[in-house]
Amino acid sequence: MAILPLALAGVRFVRAGETLLGPLDLELGACGTSVVIGPNGAGKSLLLRLCHGLLAPSAGRVRWCGADAGSAAQRQAMVFQQPVVLRRSVLANVDYALALRGLPRRERQRRAAEALALAGLEALARRPAHVLSGGERQRLALARVWALRPEVLFLDEPTASLDPAATAAVEALIGRFRQAGTVVVMTTHDLGQARRLADEVLFLYRGQVRERAPAAAFFAAPACAEARAFVRGELLW
Numbered sequence: 072m073a074i075l076p077l078a079l080a081g082v083r084f085v086r087a088g089e090t091l092l093g094p095l096d097l098e099l100g101a102c103g104t105s106v107v108i109g110p111n112g113a114g115k116s117l118l119l120r121l122c123h124g125l126l127a128p129s130a131g132r133v134r135w136c137g138a139d140a141g142s143a144a145q146r147q148a149m150v151f152q153q154p155v156v157l158r159r160s161v162l163a164n165v166d167y168a169l170a171l172r173g174l175p176r177r178e179r180q181r182r183a184a185e186a187l188a189l190a191g192l193e194a195l196a197r198r199p200a201h202v203l204s205g206g207e208r209q210r211l212a213l214a215r216v217w218a219l220r221p222e223v224l225f226l227d228e229p230t231a232s233l234d235p236a237a238t239a240a241v242e243a244l245i246g247r248f249r250q251a252g253t254v255v256v257m258t259t260h261d262l263g264q265a266r267r268l269a270d271e272v273l274f275l276y277r278g279q280v281r282e283r284a285p286a287a288a289f290f291a292a293p294a295c296a297e298a299r300a301f302v303r304g305e306l307l308w
């Protein structure tokens with residue numbers, strides 16, 4: 072049974088009487104890669120965390136199509152800007168995630184080897200994960216998720232603070248997810264990256280989706296004044 076689209080209906084996230092996000096009514100997952108952009112504090116991370124289920128909305132509903140929350144949770148994943156890794160080897164990090172899903176040993180070995188090869192981490196398989204560099208750690212997080220075969224992947228600023236080579240490696244991995252049919256929803260501050268990866272763009276401003284458009288159309292001519300200013304680097308917050 073499909074889990075997409077993911078529907079947000081009347082979603083708000085409120086703290087201390089302030090609406091930080093919403094109200095939002097939108098569906099996600101109709102196209103390959105949705106990139107959420109917008110200035111600092113616009114609510115991009117909140118949106119992804121609500122979609123992933125890490126936060127509960129203060130009002131409204133976040134609902135996966137046709138699936139109960141439990142089964143949807145197994146079929147979607149999120150990778151953070153600073154991925155959490157376990158204090159064990161690179162290989163054991165991937166294996167552990169697969170063991171949590173109850174996969175038998177032989178299948179875990181097969182998937183872990185494939186995922187580490189994809190992420191270019193075979194040579195680091197026995198290295199303790201907590202000593203990895205930022206770019207290596209991000210590739211491990213993606214390898215771990217790849218092994219789980221999610222249908223939907225949320226990525227929160229996956230290349231923030233990575234150098235150009237590591238950024239390119241991570242973008243290539245994101246491309247592989249897309250090729251494999253995974254729907255990707257990601258945030259980025261890198262407009263070049265948004266142009267390279269996005270099928271569609273959601274421009275978030277002060278907790279509202281102010282514009283949503285196919286990427287080519289958005290970058291050719293953003294429709295709203297705030298999005299135009301943002302793309303020109305003139306909208307601070």
Ligand SMILES: Nc1ncnc2c1ncn2[C@@H]1O[C@H](COP(=O)(O)OP(=O)(O)OP(=O)(O)O)[C@@H](O)[C@H]1O
Nearest residue numbers: 086091109110111112113114115116117118258260
């Ligand atoms: N749990 C929380 N309690 C109170 N305020 C919060 C909470 N989480 C986020 N905020 C606030 O909500 C706003 C949106 O935060 P969010 O992290 O989603 O922004 P963002 O668009 O991802 O920004 P950035 O580009 O700087 O990462 C910010 O002003 C933030 O301080």
